[in-house]
Amino acid sequence: MPTSQDIFDTLAALGVAVPAEIRPQGRYDLVLVHQGLAQVSGQVPRLDNSGTLLAGRLEADQDLEAARAAARLCLARALVALHQELGDLTRVERLISLRGFVNAAPDFQRHGQVMDAASELAIALFGEAGRHIRSSLGVSSLPGGALVEIELTAAVARPH
Amino acid sequence: MPTSQDIFDTLAALGVAVPAEIRPQGRYDLVLVHQGLAQVSGQVPRLDNSGTLLAGRLEADQDLEAARAAARLCLARALVALHQELGDLTRVERLISLRGFVNAAPDFQRHGQVMDAASELAIALFGEAGRHIRSSLGVSSLPGGALVEIELTAAVARPH
Amino acid sequence: MPTSQDIFDTLAALGVAVPAEIRPQGRYDLVLVHQGLAQVSGQVPRLDNSGTLLAGRLEADQDLEAARAAARLCLARALVALHQELGDLTRVERLISLRGFVNAAPDFQRHGQVMDAASELAIALFGEAGRHIRSSLGVSSLPGGALVEIELTAAVARPH
Numbered sequence: 001m002p003t004s005q006d007i008f009d010t011l012a013a014l015g016v017a018v019p020a021e022i023r024p025q026g027r028y029d030l031v032l033v034h035q036g037l038a039q040v041s042g043q044v045p046r047l048d049n050s051g052t053l054l055a056g057r058l059e060a061d062q063d064l065e066a067a068r069a070a071a072r073l074c075l076a077r078a079l080v081a082l083h084q085e086l087g088d089l090t091r092v093e094r095l096i097s098l099r100g101f102v103n104a105a106p107d108f109q110r111h112g113q114v115m116d117a118a119s120e121l122a123i124a125l126f127g128e129a130g131r132h133i134r135s136s137l138g139v140s141s142l143p144g145g146a147l148v149e150i151e152l153t154a155a156v157a158r159p160h
Numbered sequence: 161m162p163t164s165q166d167i168f169d170t171l172a173a174l175g176v177a178v179p180a181e182i183r184p185q186g187r188y189d190l191v192l193v194h195q196g197l198a199q200v201s202g203q204v205p206r207l208d209n210s211g212t213l214l215a216g217r218l219e220a221d222q223d224l225e226a227a228r229a230a231a232r233l234c235l236a237r238a239l240v241a242l243h244q245e246l247g248d249l250t251r252v253e254r255l256i257s258l259r260g261f262v263n264a265a266p267d268f269q270r271h272g273q274v275m276d277a278a279s280e281l282a283i284a285l286f287g288e289a290g291r292h293i294r295s296s297l298g299v300s301s302l303p304g305g306a307l308v309e310i311e312l313t314a315a316v317a318r319p320h
Numbered sequence: 321m322p323t324s325q326d327i328f329d330t331l332a333a334l335g336v337a338v339p340a341e342i343r344p345q346g347r348y349d350l351v352l353v354h355q356g357l358a359q360v361s362g363q364v365p366r367l368d369n370s371g372t373l374l375a376g377r378l379e380a381d382q383d384l385e386a387a388r389a390a391a392r393l394c395l396a397r398a399l400v401a402l403h404q405e406l407g408d409l410t411r412v413e414r415l416i417s418l419r420g421f422v423n424a425a426p427d428f429q430r431h432g433q434v435m436d437a438a439s440e441l442a443i444a445l446f447g448e449a450g451r452h453i454r455s456s457l458g459v460s461s462l463p464g465g466a467l468v469e470i471e472l473t474a475a476v477a478r479p480h
Contacts, residue, residue: 026432027439028454034416034475035356036195042455057426096194101457104301106217111303112186119187134188135202135311137261138301141424141458143431151455155194196355256354264461266377271463272346279347294348295362295471297421298461315354 004089007079007125014124016072017047022081025143031085037096038085038156043077044146045070055145058114060107067147068117071100074150075118079125082154091156094129095122099151104138111136118150164249167239167285174284176232177207182241185303191245197256198245198316203237204306205230215305218274220267227307228277231260234310235278239285242314251316254289255282259311264298271296278310324409327399327445334444336392337367342401345463351405357416358405358476363397364466365390375465378434380427387467388437391420394470395438399445402474411476414449415442419471424458431456438470 002010008018024030024041031040045054054070075098083089100115102108115136122130142149162170168178184190184201191200205214214230235258243249260275262268275296282290302309322330328338344350344361351360365374374390395418403409420435422428435456442450462469 026436026454026456027443028418028435029451030453032416032451032453034414039417039453041453042457094194096192097199098188102301106300106460107305108301109303109305111301115188116186123187131189131192133190133192133199133201134186135309136186136303137202137299137309139457140266140300140426140460141422141428141431143429143456145427145429149455149457254354256352257359258348262461266460267465268461269463269465271461275348276346283347291349291352293350293352293359293361294346295469296346296463297362297459297469300426300460 001090001092001129002125004083007089010125011076016076016121019048019077019080022077022084030081033085033156036155038082038154040078040081040152042149042151043074044143044149045073046077053144054147056103056147058102058104058108060105060109064110064113067102067114070147071114071118071150072121074148075121078150078152086156093155093157095126095132096153096155097132098134100136101139101142101149102136103142103147108138111138114148161250161252161289162285164243167249170285171236176236176281179208179237179240182237182244190241193245193316196315198242198314200238200241200312202309202311203234204303204309205233206237213304214307216263216307218262218264218268220265220269224270224273227262227274230307231274231278231310232281234308235281238310238312246316253315253317255286255292256313256315257292258294260294260296261299261302261309262296263302263307268298271298274308321410321412321449322445324403327409330445331396336396336441339368339397339400342397342404350401353405353476356475358402358474360398360401360472362469362471363394364463364469365393366397373464374467376467378422378424378428380425380429384430384433387422387434390467391434391438391470392441394468395441398470398472406476413475413477415446415452416473416475417452418454420456421459421462421469422456423462423467428458431458434468
């Protein structure tokens with residue numbers, strides 16, 4: 001599996017911002033590993049801990065690039081959170097699932113195209129091991145007004 | 161446990177359409193089996209791969225039959241997806257969970273009655289092994305304008 | 321780990337109502353234990369089986385106390401449901417995750433502060449073992465018009 005450095009280099013090469021240290025924004029943990037499964041708390045597209053957030057609500061006819069960039073950033077944050085917890089991303093055996101909550105108006109229908117940006121990135125980073133099941137849905141609001149929130153689950157090996 | 165043919169026959173006898181081959185509508189997998197758990201990507205009530213979808217948004221005073229039929233179709237699709245992945249549904253040991261996202265106006269309150277259609281069908285098909293935990297909630301939009309989206313998790317045996 | 325009586329006493333001391341017996345409101349199970357994980361069906365803030373429910377929809381500038389109380393009640397219900405299934409809460413090894421669906425207007429942004437009420441309570445009750453990952457999001461409607469719905473997953477030991 002790729003190292004954390006490999007992953008962060010690839011993200012940078014693809015133009016995806018890699019957040020520095022991530023801290024929870026409340027009384028929860030970022031990652032919990034139990035019986036070989038690592039679950040990551042829902043990540044919103046926050047660029048840094050000062051709070052800069054990709055925010056907004058998608059309208060039906062709106063261009064999707066901002067939301068797709070937000071989805072990529074949510075995934076990048078989840079991977080940074082995993083890196084912090086695991087020590088190195090080489091411990092990731094495979095991704096399991098993504099769940100994407102898209103902040104969208106009632107007539108928005110292209111949730112799948114937004115989440116494909118995260119799914120394509122997962123596969124670009126991990127290859128076959130990046131494949132995953134997924135759910136995409138529209139929500140009426142998200143913390144801080146975020147455009148997208150993503151949950152990630154991955155299978156991980158024991159510490160080396 | 162019932163075979164796939166048993167399940168598909170019962171669905172047909174109950175008037176629930178059984179979709180033919182299902183393909184993902186994006187860069188995700190339909191089903192992922194890990195450590196004896198099969199998780200199915202969120203299914204919307206699509207009748208076939210040409211894209212015919214039971215769409216709409218539930219109002220508070222609306223009749224629930226269309227939404228209940230959509231919930232049954234989501235479950236049927238999830239079972240077809242499991243069949244495709246497992247080879248045969250006899251490998252299903254028991255259902256674990258359903259999560260139902262109902263496309264609904266803010267004053268809609270009968271999410272449970274919509275999801276009961278899927279839960280009742282699960283129990284009709286699998287008996288005691290069809291029992292499950294469940295969450296039902298209302299969302300502001302769904303992919304393609306779908307009426308309902310359902311996630312299914314099941315415990316499965318190793319291949320025979 | 322604390323006994324059920326310890327937990328219920330602490331909830332009462334903190335002013336959190338402890339619902340008496342809980343029954344499902346549809347064709348699902350309240351709790352399912354599989355491979356050492358107990359998952360609880362989504363709980364809404366219902367005070368009793370007669371149906372009294374903390375209902376409403378959060379506006380952006382609204383005081384959060386009612387919603388925070390609702391989040392605490394959802395958690396209390398999930399723990400009563402676990403108690404009913406397990407016999408005693410001493411079998412809980414640790415909490416794993418909370419997922420919180422907040423019934424909120426499109427411009428509401430403080431989902432995390434609502435869910436912190438449940439997270440803080442979890443840690444007050446279980447200490448380090450109460451730590452968990454979490455997702456918080458806004459939904460357009462919930463069963464019965466509930467203010468909040470919470471899903472809980474916990475790791476549990478085999479019966480004594």
